[in-house]
Amino acid sequence: MSIWDDRILEYIDDRGPAAPKQISDSDYIHVTRQHLSNRMKYLEEKDFLKALGNGVYKITTKGRLYLAGGYDADREEYLENYNPSDGIRNYEHMIIELQQRMDNLMEMRENRPEED
Numbered sequence: 001m002s003i004w005d006d007r008i009l010e011y012i013d014d015r016g017p018a019a020p021k022q023i024s025d026s027d028y029i030h031v032t033r034q035h036l037s038n039r040m041k042y043l044e045e046k047d048f049l050k051a052l053g054n055g056v057y058k059i060t061t062k063g064r065l066y067l068a069g070g071y072d073a074d075r076e077e078y079l080e081n082y083n084p085s086d087g088i089r090n091y092e093h094m095i096i097e098l099q100q101r102m103d104n105l106m107e108m109r110e111n112r113p114e115e116d
Contacts, residue, residue: 001073017058061100
């Protein structure tokens with residue numbers, strides 16, 4: 001993981017789904033759109049981001065846990081013992097899980113067929 005990966009995840013976590021162009025235009029990260037696109041594809045391969053289509057990505061639970069300190073990207077493992085002095089706290093994990101459930105519910109709602 002690079003510093004750019006952290007910034008990409010932070011941007012999408014704070015602002016919601018985004019494409020490389022949006023991030024590049026935001027002046028939040030000072031790298032080329034192509035570099036952002038490559039890193040976002042990498043983050044999708046590692047399951048930190050999920051592609052929504054048209055180059056737009058959203059953050060996954062794994063991505064949120066990484067940002068909160070609950071996933072070690074170097075060892076590629078979830079941290080099971082949440083020690084507040086070492087990283088994620090139990091309430092942060094609960095918030096991340098609730099965010100994921102809300103995302104899933106919103107996705108189900110959007111994909112529900114319209115009734116007459």
